Amino acid sequence: MKIEAAGRERVGDAVNIPIYEALLEYCRERNVLLHMPGHKGGRGFTLSEFQAVGMVDFTEVPGLDDLHNPRGVLSEAQRLAAEAWGAERSLFLVNGATSGIQCLLLALGEESRVLLPRNAHRSFLGGLVISGARPIFVECEMDATLGVALSVRPESIRAKLSSCSGIKGAFLVSPTYYGTVNEIKEIAELLLEWEIPLMVDEAHGSHFIFHPGYPRAALQEGAQASVHGLHKTMPVLTQAGILHLGAGFPWSDRVQACHGLLTSTSPSYPLMASIDIGRATMQKHGRELLEQAKERTERCRRRINGIPGFVSRSWEFLETDGVAGYDPLKLLVEITGLDLDGYQLSRLLREHYGIQVELAGDNHVLAMFSPFNRPDDWDNLAVALSDISQRYAHRSGARNLFPGFPPIPPLAFTPRESFLSPHKTVKIEESKGMISAEMAAPYPPGIPCIIPGEIITAEVVEYLIYLKQNEIPVQGLQDRSLQSIQVVNV
Ligand SMILES: Cc1ncc(COP(=O)(O)O)c(C=O)c1O
Known part of the structure; x- marks a missing residue:
């Protein structure tokens, strides 16, 4: 059908x-x-x-x-x-x-x-x-x-x-x-x-x-x-x-x-x-449509795994503790051997090949397929990646991008108490020991290193400074330049 x-x-x-x-x-x-x-x-x-x-x-x-x-x-x-x-x-x-x-x-x-x-x-x-x-x-x-x-x-x-x-x-x-x-x-x-x-x-x-x-x-x-x-x-x-x-x-x-x-x-x-x-x-067509979309995505994944510089994992995810399965329609393209980061790849795909992916990270982009994609869409992604692989310089060895994530800080107030309390703005360097009134979630991994109500630890301060120095996008903070953070004014 x-x-x-x-x-x-x-x-x-x-x-x-x-x-x-x-x-x-x-x-x-x-x-x-x-x-x-x-x-x-x-x-x-x-x-x-x-x-x-x-x-x-x-x-x-x-x-x-x-x-x-x-x-x-x-x-x-x-x-x-x-x-x-x-x-x-x-x-x-x-x-x-x-x-x-x-x-x-x-x-x-x-x-x-x-x-x-x-x-x-x-x-x-x-x-x-x-x-x-x-x-x-x-x-x-x-x-x-x-x-x-x-x-x-x-x-x-x-x-x-x-x-x-x-x-x-x-x-x-x-x-x-x-x-x-x-x-x-x-x-x-x-x-x-x-x-x-x-x-x-x-x-x-x-x-x-x-x-x-x-x-x-x-x-x-x-x-x-x-x-x-x-x-x-x-x-x-x-x-x-x-x-x-x-x-x-x-x-x-x-x-x-x-x-x-x-x-x-x-x-x-x-x-x-x-x-x-x-x-x-x-209910009426899902089984047939999902079957077809799954097959097309798997085929596309196999093609991508044959392109130098890119890898797309599937069953390998199951090797991580606690992972029981994966959605076959999420196609993650990891850049393993090209001199290109995920944001650049995402831009290239959009500007030169008319393909918009769901998200980009430091060393990957995520393509989301559904049964309602056109049959050509899978093909277009594989062809574009193959072309990019031929045009861009190759490098060896994976990029090591991620510093250790700080341990989860202790909670002093509930997020609600923190939200409803009076706040003040302090420099990130001077915020150690204070109660955060904001969330800060670098992307990736999209996991907050601090949420409202948690005590800002030395590790969190260090991590926020690292994020600022490396211009890593952070969600949640009012001050986008990462100079300051809102804390509870106790
Ligand atoms: C894992 C997860 N949960 C919840 C949401 C919220 O969904 P919505 O944007 O439909 O409110 C999102 C949105 O991206 C999400 O990724």
Whole structure:
């Protein structure tokens, strides 16, 4: 089956896409629109591309249900989603996976101890500030060559459970941005012994369930909740996500209440309808499409591994402790023998070959494929890399780029206490011993070396100075020039 054909078929099929059907029905009624939104069915948009979106951008009028009290099409669409992903209850998100993570953290309650991997996405910080929960961080397994986190070992979790009491919930990020999947089954079983629910930030893994040759989804592996950023890997509009609550999740009603609290009272129907359509598309065609995309990506990976100067790992990721699998559609290109860094490679690909990759790091770029890429896209990447390999000077030996990462500093305040306290600005060189009011996360590895509430250690100061001297991009600090840091004014 051709991907293009699948796209056209979808709408004609109109099976099990209740939100879309209700929107179409409402359009067909041709009502006089004396309600929100102000663009009145897209007529207010001057650009024709937007008019089409506007035609289905309605709000909570009779027949279209209410996300805050779903009893009609939205309830049915959420039920269908729960069925597709094997959840007990699924809640639609219109502010990305970010809001699902925040709901789960808020539901834990103030001062609750929560186990978090140090590679938690920055949306966790917002969740910690909103909830007042107290993070207990678990170290990640880093890849020495890439300098990024690939997993958390079950043993690291076991050690934290033995040394810290009163932990109420635990999170993992799986798959990681780079596509590696954790030992979720083993970790979920371990946590179960301590009666701690495992919640997984599966923002990048919503497609796994639709093909048995992909890693198993977190809920299938025993996690009790998972969060999907659907748009990342599925044919769904950006910002649409789902929060899934699995069997035995202990405080579902509270999470639902938090969802009500953190969700707009005007959730976007195009976003929610796209969840419905994306889910139905993948249920109907996903297996075939994912198979084809996997084969094409593997073929492309093999070609890249034959190009001097580049390497693309797949099964080799499994050699890292705690890595149980990887997403076959994440294609990481490591520069092992060219005089070129990842940022330069990314720019070259864009400027000379019309290819935009997902991210660039010091010695790599990450290409993200989906079943909805054109067949040529895989080919174009391999051809471009082959061309670059011939044009650029080769060097021998890998670049050793990464200094040791500082140990996780002690927490003096919760992130919420730190956020709400008065702050002052100090020079980084003079910040040792103070309580940080900011996060600083160099990229890569995207792991914070400090978060609000942690005490700035000598190692952190040294590391921040190293980042400044080497002009390594850092997320989170107000002062982009890395001269100063905000600290709690105690
Ligand atoms: C691992 C991970 N979790 C959560 C998020 C947040 O997702 P969203 O941007 O959909 O809110 C991201 C975003 O990139 C992410 O990479």
